[in-house]
Amino acid sequence: MTAESSTRSALMPAGVLRASINLGNPILARWDAARAQATGVSVDLAKELARRLQAELQLVVFDAAGKSVAAVTGEQADIGFFAVDPLRAEGLLFTAPYLLIEGSYLVRENSAIAANEQVDAEGVRIMVGKGSAYDLYLTRELERAQIVRADTSPAVVDEFLAQGVDVAAGVRQQLASDAARLKGLRLLPGRFMVIQQAMGTPRSRGIEAASYLSGFVEEMKASGFVAEAVVRHHIEGAVVAPSRDA
Structure with missing residues (x-):
């Protein structure tokens, strides 16, 4: 899945992929004190997206979902990992969920x-x-x-x-x-x-950026990437969401 230059510019106008990470939900991310860094399923997805975009990744870490949402809505971050909600959708474009x-x-x-x-x-x-x-x-x-x-x-x-x-x-x-x-x-x-965990980007980034992000999530589910991350981080009780077309 290759991103066009216009897609890369829309997703990360600063030239760096800034990913908002919420430590308030341990299913998605935790703080690894030994390594002084965030780790988890959302971090793995952010790293893989940055790799595919051939971009430097900058994690913007928060202790609560509301702060993480505000960072992306306010464009202090380019992408985030959130539960889908109608109120949040006023400022964000969501993918289909990757975890339930x-x-x-x-x-x-x-x-x-x-x-x-x-x-x-x-x-x-x-x-x-x-x-x-x-x-x-x-x-x-x-x-x-x-x-x-x-x-x-x-x-x-x-x-x-x-x-x-x-x-x-x-x-x-x-x-x-x-x-x-x-x-x-x-x-x-x-x-x-049922909490639907998805990726989101600011509405101002447009349909091209949102479509690329949606395709990325579907590929991560279909390839087993999300399932493998759940196992790797010893997450129990979460299931990989079905494909968008299922």
Whole structure:
């Protein structure tokens, strides 16, 4: 898959591919303290895209999804790795998803809440990561429960406990990890949403850039690149999204 010079100029007008990396979702990326660098599926995809564009790669790393989205929307970065959402699509052009992950709820073991359907009730408070995909989704969908926001997604469960909130919402794998770390907590069965992880670029970059990025994602899925990255980074619970034409 070769990029025309016009495509390269549209995708990375500064001549360097600036990739926004969100450390707030451990499915996509983590900070490797030993090597002092970000690592993960999204980082691997960014490196491969830069290789194909024959471009220098610059990672712009953030601790929360909202900050990462703002960087790309505001053109401080050229591409990013985000959950697809209608509000974000106002400023971004998305590819089809490359990974599907689950959004779930966590409660205390002694909570009377036993099912997802019981969460949206008067008096129930739900802790979410500010600007996350599930924050945006629940803000639209909930009718009775109240949303409380932590600064970042990794801080959700700690803030849920510290503030005495009823429910924590987030990526299932992050919640499960926190439940194992803290004890006395349980995940509700099932999921309240499927989070579609895709790549995005500023709307101002145009259809040519977005089409190239979409083709890249489809090739990365079809070739096994995404599946291999999931295994390499020991990611559990995420599945490779079906092809765009499936």
